[in-house]
Amino acid sequence: MKNIAPRVAAVTLALVTAASTALATPTPSAAGAQDTVVEGLHDVGGHRLFLTCSGSGSPTVVYMHGAVWDADTVPHANALAIRDLLDEDHHVCLYDRRNVGLSETVDAVQQPKDALRDLERLLGAAGVEPPYVLLGASFGGLLSYLYANEHPDQVAGMVLLDSMFPDELQFDRYFPRLDRYQSFHRSDMCCEVERISHWKAMKKAARHIGREPRIPVTYLASAQEPWGGLGIPEYDDNIIAALEGYVGRFAPGELRWVDAPHFMEPFVPDEIAAAVRDVADRARR
Template sequence: MSPRASHQLVTLVAAVVLGAGAIACGSDDEGVSDKEVFGDSTKPDAASRQPVIEDHFDVGAHRLYLKCTGSGSPTVVYLHGSVRQEGDPGHERAARVPSLLDGRRRVCVYDRANVGRSDSVPGRLTGKDSARDLHALLGSAGIKGPYVLLGASLGGAISDLYAAAYPKDVAGMVLLDSTLPTYLDIYEQLFPPASGPQPGEWKGEAEHLDRLATFRQAGEVQGQRRKIPVTYVAAALSLPPKIEVAIRRAQRAFVARFSPGRMIVVDAPHHMAPVIPERIAREVERVIAAAKRR
């Protein structure tokens, strides 16, 4: 299989592993009213407003770009998906979601190492490296927790790793068609080994993030159960029955780790933030409402 065909298959299966199976888990409303989700006031008062932050911050051996707008707690932190090609967007993939939230929430977006406005670093990176970088970045910028992590695609796997490493910092998560810890298991069962992620593949990708190692790291925390609200927003897909069964089983196992855990399917593609920003903002507010009830 050619590298291009392999990349296309990996992308498709990533969306497959992330997208289906959520149908049976949770309703759209889950008994949460609009008043609980959005509260009585949509904007903080002038005295409690926080300044806009946009700068590069030291995380040790390099600096990362961070932008924070709005006011309110908990702070929402957006984690973008993997960046394979030079010039591909990082934090910009959040689209209009931050502007829909920052009237009532503190919202932060950032670029990981080797992405966008952040510094380039040599060598191989993993999801755990990215989680440590984010923790250092938020500390360096003085952005205090708790956080609600909004992780898209591979950013969802990094969100899971962050929550495992710093559980007291995380109030909840919203995962947008997130890469699953069981990605490799499902892939190996259904597709030829040579067509999957390969060792050393990261060397040819802009971010230098070893996805194979990151999937394995995410698998190491698969058994951890956490009492935080998590919503998994899945892209609707039409799949062969054998694949759907495997994916649904994996999705149910994943969301069952969290209390409360919720899944919804939306009529949107894998990279959904530009398509349904209002719905994503609403799901973030629902997770915040659930976290505040705990």
């Protein structure tokens, strides 16, 4: 279970270099929507989200950052090095969810459906057309899974970075009550920066188990912070098999272990970029 440690690690590992990024008017290039430089805020229905895109090529790569626990974090900056490796032959888009980074704050609880609707409206407002390869990190990987299941006509593939996955919810009951996803439900919505319940997102995702779209998916798992080893036999003995089963439901699904921590974007951008290229190539076949 990786719902506890990332709360601390995210603060120290997140990059904030994008804080100085100028909020410019989106500037289309001559080649059209899929060869477009975007840098700015876009209205998604009463609030604006920050989006930056560069490069050209289809499918477009969309980075979905992990959970943010520190208001000073600019989460899309975690993937700048990955974008720079890809944008010579791919259209790459990074954004910040509501309440974090360079996006605007909404004074309300965020439901999982809000996060998904925000992304759909953001891509539409910026003229970023499908198909997409979603690059989802940690909690962003769970949202990627939800988006792919609810918009199978838009998503051509996914690369998941040590992400949460719905099958792990079956083990929640074996944990002490205070360590369960559900135990953070209220505090996530009332007191954390994003104001979104991870437990609600997991419950929503669990409805799609066994009905995943037939798309290529590569899951990069952290070898430095591996799943299991928490001293709870029901979890430790079964979580890797559950992860393998999850990845195996995609077509094709590939699980790779990488020598990196849970928040791996700043540490292995080359490996991540290579995985994205591989999934994009498979999606085009």
